[in-house]
Amino acid sequence: MSSQFIRGKGNLYDRLWQRREAEEARARAQAEKEAALALSQPAPTLPVLPERNAMTIAGLHLLVPRSARLSDVWVTLQVGEHSVIVRAGCRSVAQTLTLDQALDSYLAEAREQHAELTLVRQQPSLLAGHPALMLDYLTGQHEARRHCRTVLTLIPPSDSREALSFSLSTFIDPAQRPLADWLIDFDAMLVAVTTA
Template identity: 40%
Template sequence: MARASIYDRISQKREAAEALARQQAEQEREAAEAQSRMPIAVPVLPLNAQQNALRIAGLHLQMPEGCGFRSIETTLELAGCEATFAARYRRAPEGLDLPHAVELYVKNLRERHVDMTLVRQGEALLAGHSAIAVDYVFTSGQERRHGRSVCAIISNDEGAPRQWLDVSTQINPDQSRMADWLIEFDAMLAGMTAQ
């Protein structure tokens, strides 16, 4: 029986080591792909209707204990342009689901802005809770406006009534300096924290 030469044995070991390295690299790539497909866990932030505060120009204004929040609307200035920011918090009727609540919200928008056009509607998250984001356009005076609203119905585990929370913004989309505002708005909502 002829024995393989030392060079053949070295070559076979090298080929086996290369095949093993390729197999390990493929397994690592598959594991990385599987990891990237896994949803990132977003913390669900609890609502505390009795704890409210505002931060204005770096000043923190704490509302008195028991002071409930209902709505706020403000005008923000960014790069010399204005954007509105609004948030509303209400009790949500039992049995009202989020898609139907958003339908009513959009109907209300159409009543306020007769020429409103719904641009897009899709799933979103608001403070870790399931939400629906709505983008729409309308005319205010001579100005075009683009609005984005993120709406959620929030339940808590302690048996408190379900709550409706919507956060929205409106801008003039023709102002180039506002091009990144909707991205910043989404990032601002993604960065919400509970105190």
């Protein structure tokens, strides 16, 4: 067998890696196509009840008393051998605040926490049928680098309740190859949001 034939074919590990890359690219393209289709169709707007908060962990449902108000929830998830963080945040805002202004406020707070912040992408989105903005950004440098994806929406005031800004975020180490599909899974979680 000639060495030219061997060089042209590539080794087994290269071919397996290329196949995996192609499969991941197809999965990302399919998820983006489904997200675009979901955004193009009017989604039913799910009712938002800021006073109703609960967590389900390992099948156990923990209902938060209505007298307690959700502010920030940080959850660490184990994805394979790697950790990812999911955060839910809820803040009181002025009734006149726009979604763009809420995003500017979110970014200002993020810049206070992270000296190095690089904006990657911002695009319109939906969360539970409500208009939202999706934001991707990088923080830190080298080994401490993290990728954040956040979806932010406004909850209008009703029944004497104040207006709220609500965000769902995830933070991952982008250098960890096994986490390559996590953002796709996170987007699927956002699409599957339901009311209690």
